[in-house]
Amino acid sequence: MSPSTIALWQRILARLMPPARAEALLGDLLEECRLRLQAGSHVSVAGWYWRQLASSVPALLWASVRRGAWLITVVTAVASFIAATGIQLVLQSALLPMTTSKSVGAVVVLLSLAAALAACGYVAASIRLGAARLLAFLVFAATCAMLAMSTRAPFWYEWSLLVLGPVAAIAGAALSGRLRRVRL
Numbered sequence: 001m002s003p004s005t006i007a008l009w010q011r012i013l014a015r016l017m018p019p020a021r022a023e024a025l026l027g028d029l030l031e032e033c034r035l036r037l038q039a040g041s042h043v044s045v046a047g048w049y050w051r052q053l054a055s056s057v058p059a060l061l062w063a064s065v066r067r068g069a070w071l072i073t074v075v076t077a078v079a080s081f082i083a084a085t086g087i088q089l090v091l092q093s094a095l096l097p098m099t100t101s102k103s104v105g106a107v108v109v110l111l112s113l114a115a116a117l118a119a120c121g122y123v124a125a126s127i128r129l130g131a132a133r134l135l136a137f138l139v140f141a142a143t144c145a146m147l148a149m150s151t152r153a154p155f156w157y158e159w160s161l162l163v164l165g166p167v168a169a170i171a172g173a174a175l176s177g178r179l180r181r182v183r184l
Contacts (some may be wrong), residue, residue: 006033009053017060077134080124081142084135085168087116106157113161114168121172132173136166 010030014022022041029052036045091112099105117139124131143161152159 006030006049013053013056013060017063052152064119073128073130073134076124076128076131077138080120080131080135080169081138082114082115083123084120084139087119088112091116106154110157114164117165117168118172118175122176123170123172124169125173125176132169132176136169139165139169 006023013029017025033045033049036048053148085092088109092109095112096105099108117135121132121135124135140162143165147158147161
């Protein structure tokens with residue numbers, strides 16, 4: 001098992017645990033893993049580590065749900081998604097009548113979407129750490145669903161939507177200065 005895999009799972013588990021207990025619990029898990037690596041094979045230690053994770057994650061997720069830590073992030077992200085949709089519709093209805101070409105109209109739609117998502121990503125990250133990342137995921141999922149239902153858009157437009165939407169939300173969060181501290 002690679003050190004980067006262990007480090008990734010340590011970070012994920014730290015996000016699920018109460019902050020006051022995370023350091024001690026994760027330190028114990030890491031110390032036990034190191035002791036087992038000295039005494040056993042990498043394969044057996046990897047199996048032990050994954051069994052520990054498999055048995056711990058459901059309980060940690062349930063404890064996180066009971067604490068309600070996720071609720072503010074979800075509400076902030078969903079509200080930001082709804083706000084971005086509203087802002088985009090307003091921008092689109094104001095700018096589209098000025099265009100005559102379909103391709104220019106498509107670019108206007110993409111740019112209005114990017115502007116709305118960047119603004120809402122900024123606000124979401126300012127309100128709650130992690131909300132901008134969840135907003136980016138919601139945008140990606142909604143775009144995938146929309147594209148699965150419709151095949152009339154040009155290929156470049158579909159890929160622009162898939163990439164530009166989430167990137168704009170994360171860019172807005174980066175502008176807020178809090179992106180480096182965003183938690184899962």
